[in-house]
Amino acid sequence: MAEGQVLEFAGVTKRFGALTAVDGLTARVEPGVVTGFLGPNGAGKTTTLRILLGLVSATSGRATIGGRAYGELAAPLRTVGAALESSSFHPGRSGANHLLVLARAAGIPRARVDETLGLVGLSDAAGRKVGGYSLGMRQRLGLAATLLGDPGVLVLDEPANGLDPEGIKWMRGLLRTLAREGRTVLVSSHLLTEVQQTVDALLIVSRGRLVFQGALDELAPPEEYATVVDAPDRAALVHALTDAGLTAQLLRSGLVVPSTDPAVVGRAAADAGVALSLLQRRGPALEEIFLALVDGTRVHTRAERPVLALPAPTTAPVAVPPPAEDEASAGAEPTPGADPGAAEPLADGAVAGAPATPADAANPLAQPADANAGEDSPLFRPPPADAENPAADAENPLAQHTDDADVRVLPADAVNPLANPADDAPPPSGEPADAVNPLANPADDAPPPSGEPADAVNPLAESAADDATTSETTSDATNPFASDAHEGSDAHEGEASAPDGGEHDGGEQR
Amino acid sequence: MSLAASTRSEITKQFTNGGLLILGVVLVGYGALPAAGLAFTLGGTATGLIGGGDGLPQLREGLAGLLYSLASSVGYVVPLLIGTLIVTVEFRHKTLTPTFLATPRRGTVMWAKILVGILLGVLYAAAAIIATVGTAAGVLAGLGLDTELGASDTWALLGRIVIAFALWTLVGVGVGTLVRNQVAAIVIVLAFTQFVEPIARLAGQFVNGLSNVTNYLPGAASDALVGASVFSIGGGGGTSAAASMPLEWWAGGLVLAAYAVVFLILGHILSWRRDVS
Numbered sequence: 001m002a003e004g005q006v007l008e009f010a011g012v013t014k015r016f017g018a019l020t021a022v023d024g025l026t027a028r029v030e031p032g033v034v035t036g037f038l039g040p041n042g043a044g045k046t047t048t049l050r051i052l053l054g055l056v057s058a059t060s061g062r063a064t065i066g067g068r069a070y071g072e073l074a075a076p077l078r079t080v081g082a083a084l085e086s087s088s089f090h091p092g093r094s095g096a097n098h099l100l101v102l103a104r105a106a107g108i109p110r111a112r113v114d115e116t117l118g119l120v121g122l123s124d125a126a127g128r129k130v131g132g133y134s135l136g137m138r139q140r141l142g143l144a145a146t147l148l149g150d151p152g153v154l155v156l157d158e159p160a161n162g163l164d165p166e167g168i169k170w171m172r173g174l175l176r177t178l179a180r181e182g183r184t185v186l187v188s189s190h191l192l193t194e195v196q197q198t199v200d201a202l203l204i205v206s207r208g209r210l211v212f213q214g215a216l217d218e219l220a221p222p223e224e225y226a227t228v229v230d231a232p233d234r235a236a237l238v239h240a241l242t243d244a245g246l247t248a249q250l251l252r253s254g255l256v257v258p259s260t261d262p263a264v265v266g267r268a269a270a271d272a273g274v275a276l277s278l279l280q281r282r283g284p285a286l287e288e289i290f291l292a293l294v295d296g297t298r299v300h301t302r303a304e305r306p307v308l309a310l311p312a313p314t315t316a317p318v319a320v321p322p323p324a325e326d327e328a329s330a331g332a333e334p335t336p337g338a339d340p341g342a343a344e345p346l347a348d349g350a351v352a353g354a355p356a357t358p359a360d361a362a363n364p365l366a367q368p369a370d371a372n373a374g375e376d377s378p379l380f381r382p383p384p385a386d387a388e389n390p391a392a393d394a395e396n397p398l399a400q401h402t403d404d405a406d407v408r409v410l411p412a413d414a415v416n417p418l419a420n421p422a423d424d425a426p427p428p429s430g431e432p433a434d435a436v437n438p439l440a441n442p443a444d445d446a447p448p449p450s451g452e453p454a455d456a457v458n459p460l461a462e463s464a465a466d467d468a469t470t471s472e473t474t475s476d477a478t479n480p481f482a483s484d485a486h487e488g489s490d491a492h493e494g495e496a497s498a499p500d501g502g503e504h505d506g507g508e509q510r
Numbered sequence: 511m512s513l514a515a516s517t518r519s520e521i522t523k524q525f526t527n528g529g530l531l532i533l534g535v536v537l538v539g540y541g542a543l544p545a546a547g548l549a550f551t552l553g554g555t556a557t558g559l560i561g562g563g564d565g566l567p568q569l570r571e572g573l574a575g576l577l578y579s580l581a582s583s584v585g586y587v588v589p590l591l592i593g594t595l596i597v598t599v600e601f602r603h604k605t606l607t608p609t610f611l612a613t614p615r616r617g618t619v620m621w622a623k624i625l626v627g628i629l630l631g632v633l634y635a636a637a638a639i640i641a642t643v644g645t646a647a648g649v650l651a652g653l654g655l656d657t658e659l660g661a662s663d664t665w666a667l668l669g670r671i672v673i674a675f676a677l678w679t680l681v682g683v684g685v686g687t688l689v690r691n692q693v694a695a696i697v698i699v700l701a702f703t704q705f706v707e708p709i710a711r712l713a714g715q716f717v718n719g720l721s722n723v724t725n726y727l728p729g730a731a732s733d734a735l736v737g738a739s740v741f742s743i744g745g746g747g748g749t750s751a752a753a754s755m756p757l758e759w760w761a762g763g764l765v766l767a768a769y770a771v772v773f774l775i776l777g778h779i780l781s782w783r784r785d786v787s
Contacts, residue, residue: 047787054614055607056785071614082611088604090527097526098608105519105612107512145608 002079002152004031004184005066007052012061014047014208021047023208024061029186029201031152034179036199036216037188040294044208045188046084049157053082065153077106081146082155086138086162091131095122095141098130099148106149113148120144121170135162143171153184160194172198192290206294216286224284227265230254231276240272241265254278516613516622520596524626529595534637537588541642545580549649552577557653574658575667575737577646581638582674582736586729587703588638589631589675593682594699596623596630597777598692606786616782620687624774627683631676638675639668667737670759674732677766681728684773687781703729725757728769734762 007029014022022044029035039045050056052063054070065073065080073079089098099113117126120140125133130141139162146154154175160168175198179185189195196216204212212219230253231237237255241248246268248255257265262281269276292298524530554560556569600606613619647657658664682699689695707729714724724730734757757765 050785050787053611055610056787073614076614077612080611084607085604088607090523090599090603090605092528093523093526097522101519101522101526102608102612104522105515105609107515 002150003066004152004182005079006030007063007065007153007155007184007186008067009048009052009063010061012048012051012063013059014044014051014056015059020208022051022058022205025205025208025210026061027203027210027213029184029203031184032179032182033200034175034185034187034195034198035201035203036192036195037186037203037205038192038195038290039188039190039205041190043190043205043294045190045205046157048205049082049084049155049186049188052155053080053084055084075106075149077102077108077149077151079149079151080153080155081149081151082157083139083142083146083159084155084157086135086142089130089133089138089141092129094127094129095133095137095144096126098141099144102145102148108149112150116144116148119147136164136167139163140167143174152182154178154186156185156187158189159187160189168194192287196286204290204293206296211293211296211299219286219289220284223259224289226256226258226282226284227260227262228254228256228278228280228282229262229265229269229276230278231269231274233274236272236274237269237276240269240274243272244268256282513618513621513625516618517625519609519612520619520622520626521629524596524630527599529599530592530630533588533592533595534634537585537634537638538641540588541581541585541638542645544584545577545642545646546649548580549577549646549653553650553653553655557655559653570655574646574650574656575664577650578639578643578664578667579671579733579736580646581635581642582671582678583729583733585638585642586674586678586732587699589634589678590682590685590699590703591696592630592634593627593679593684594686594689594695595682595692596627596679597683597686598690598695601690602692610786617778620774620778620782623683624680627679628676631679632672634679635672635675639671643668670736670763673763674735674766677735677763677770678732680770681766681773684770684775684777687777688773690781726765728766731757731762731765731769735759735766736762 009025009027012022012025013020025044025048037045037049047056048063051058052065052070062069070076070080093101096113096117099116100110102108103110103113114123114126117123120143122137122140122144125137130138133141139159143156143159146156156175159171159175163171175185175187179200187195187199199216201215202212202219203210228251229237229241229248234250234255238248238250241255241257244264244267246257246260246265248257262279266276266279269279289298551560552569552573556573600609609619610616613622643659647659650657685699686695689698707727710727711721711724711730714721714730725734737759756762
């Protein structure tokens, strides 16, 4: 296996005529973790990845893999595996021959083609023409192409598109295994919910600029966590909370007490003798924060980056918060040729409301490789590509493996949140909190980020509590941001974010 | 990553997408049918089978070579199309992305395509020669005419047909790189070879001085390279004052090679190095 490499973007800028697709992007992607590369459609994700891979030339700046540009790599397919789009196949060529063409170019033995097809569960379809493949099968073939050279770096553009729920689950397990083996895994998506169960680190871009870089749990500051509590006798509970000086908001699934620890709420209820039916800690909806970051209604400045798995040759702070005035006029022309270094000092002083949690972040990420990872690896037993065989699910040892391998892989019913709209999230039904959801149109009524960041994020937390929230399993040491209740949030947010993404269509196409 | 690996990859591409065989069948038919038809017509006329009498013995001279050269004078559009498709298919199916990911040095990919183009040109030349010569020689032998298959001149002619095919494929690679759009490239190739150039060359035979220009058209250069062509029947008999002598065979080869080089270089500069998205 090739070694994982550090991917570095240094002031990468790409202009297409008057349009700046990527604007001074400076970021760093470490080996040993899965890094999510997020942003709405048209944010410049695909362009950035294509610049990294030498397919598109940057107007200025440089993107390197282990310090070298893609074109300078001695054995590109053995160093980097990339899957950029699901349509890059000749329809008249069989899946096996598609891989054979690549294997020949990279000097990879023919036997590896069959092996790789087995890894992605396409052995049965190997001889069939790609023109007859489903979208999910094409995704698998694209993934097979990335794995062909057993590279240390994987770059995947929207890999979950078109995969069935089982395939998505398998993909997540695969990516985590690859990262645990010490590889660099960069996965782009326009949906946070799609990757938040998989990724350890995040890069978020909006309109070509980096708006967040850090660990997933750095996305949400602790003040935005709330406690959800419910009792058969709600009136008594409200009374008890009020007596204890707590403010509660009534939602359909219970009462939400913002910025309060469950222990405090439980104590208040116990003191008043109210029997509880629910007591749960909930985090903010990460998707809401993501959207706010993307819209520019929220600015996140990351504190000094915790040292991750590999020694970092350059640990310069890279989070580049866009200037406040730029954010205030959303949609304004981005400053051309913005110097990424100019914003550097800001990165050190954490903005209120966004403290880093270095200890939390460092712990799970610092273990790049599990000694047993290879044995339990989903690589070796992928589910069949044929989604019409539900029986395979039960027999598939992968399901256990992925769960064993890492607790962050969710229970089966959470795997495809969109297909499974949440046991505990009733459909939105005239709930008052829905109506006043300040996030419905964040660009319009959210306060400017410069003045009071804490205030700016508070409304988010409250609205987030409206069932579209995540809960944190704090007891899970290896996994500070595990999210067992994500399915509720996912179903809700997935829908909410879709129209927003649509507005940005078009730019991504170029 | 090396040129050898990249070329092997390109060869694998050509033999795994099904397009090669289809155009091969087209080529065989395209060469064999006119060869059979013309062999019967000209051979029959020469022997008197058609038109009666003693026929036209003067037609017998060079008849075999004329018929054999149909492989390139009619069939050249096929290697031209093949060369074009080698490149445009990558644009059409967006396979340039995996191609350039596997071989980021684009010049290497271009050289691999040139080498594969030459290989395919030779293969198609063989197919075309077998179809054309086989058919024409069979008809000539049936009419009792000399097939000239024992003459070294005939084999030299066939060798020049192979060279012409290889050069035509390279012209096609250049055109495909420049035009990028597959449908547009096919339309341009067919329109030029089947319509524009034949008309221009025909006009060149009747308009004074025009043939000095039309002799440098790629089809005319190709015919000069091969050394015989049905297009020389019309005015080539020396009856038309406007018809000037065609280029020497080697000059024709150089002109055709120049087309290939110019298109390849332009394609590399203007198109091949552009962003792939």
